[in-house]
Amino acid sequence: NAGVTQTPKFRVLKTGQSMTLLCAQDMNHEYMYWYRQDPGMGLRLIHYSVGEGTTAKGEVPDGYNVSRLKKQNFLLGLESAAPSQTSVYFCASSRTGTRAYNEQFFGPGTRLTVL
Amino acid sequence: QQPVQSPQAVILREGEDAVINCSSSKALYSVHWYRQKHGEAPVFLMILLKGGEQKGHDKISASFNEKKQQSSLYLTASQLSYSGTYFCGTGASGAGSYQLTFGKGTKLSVIP
Numbered sequence: 001n002a003g004v005t006q007t008p009k010f011r012v013l014k015t016g017q018s019m020t021l022l023c024a025q026d027m028n029h030e031y032m033y034w035y036r037q038d039p040g041m042g043l044r045l046i047h048y049s050v051g052e053g054t055t056a057k058g059e060v061p062d063g064y065n066v067s068r069l070k071k072q073n074f075l076l077g078l079e080s081a082a083p084s085q086t087s088v089y090f091c092a093s094s095r096t097g098t099r100a101y102n103e104q105f106f107g108p109g110t111r112l113t114v115l
Numbered sequence: 116q117q118p119v120q121s122p123q124a125v126i127l128r129e130g131e132d133a134v135i136n137c138s139s140s141k142a143l144y145s146v147h148w149y150r151q152k153h154g155e156a157p158v159f160l161m162i163l164l165k166g167g168e169q170k171g172h173d174k175i176s177a178s179f180n181e182k183k184q185q186s187s188l189y190l191t192a193s194q195l196s197y198s199g200t201y202f203c204g205t206g207a208s209g210a211g212s213y214q215l216t217f218g219k220g221t222k223l224s225v226i227p
Contacts, residue, residue, distance in 0.1 A: 107156060
């Protein structure tokens with residue numbers, strides 16, 4: 001099993017460009033999450049999904065959109081990138097939500113730089 | 116609102132013990148603990164649920180004080196491999212209970 005994979009691993013964008021980050025998991029998990037990690041800030045939730053076809057906003061959703069068309073995939077889109085979106089992006093998945101003994105499994109991360 | 120972790124950083128010699136604290140202003144249902152090594156993804160260590168037993172690591176233990184909305188992670192007889200940044204993630208009791216809110220992390224360095 002590959003677990004959680006993310007594509008791409010690195011990307012450099014110019015301000016105003018768009019891109020999509022892909023997250024895939026092969027554990028048949030219902031829940032998937034997108035986080036961003038900035039120095040000294042910990043992990044902050046951008047959007048999450050509790051099942052195929054559903055999405056919800058997290059703590060810092062502005063400037064991002066997501067889609068969960070297939071259970072195993074969770075896409076994060078940046079329509080018009082800004083330098084403030086320079087960060088490391090982590091995708092995670094879990095079997096169910098936080099009211100159970102269900103750890104989150106994290107992907108390796110995508111390092112995004114916006115110039 | 117992010118939970119508050121303390122200390123922000125700690126340096127230990129091999130074999131010493133450490134305690135990392137996580138405190139929230141919200142009523143909690145669950146607390147997760149993760150460790151992240153430099154340049155890698157966070158890795159699960161421990162889950163504690165309100166009113167339940169803990170599930171986690173053999174050599175690491177934790178406590179959850181539901182009344183005070185606090186959790187502590189206990190690292191005993193530290194090894195070099197314990198080095199990394201430790202994050203607590205808290206799950207709220209009410210609406211929005213699907214998501215975790217992570218603290219800013221505690222950087223642990225274990226030296227020979």
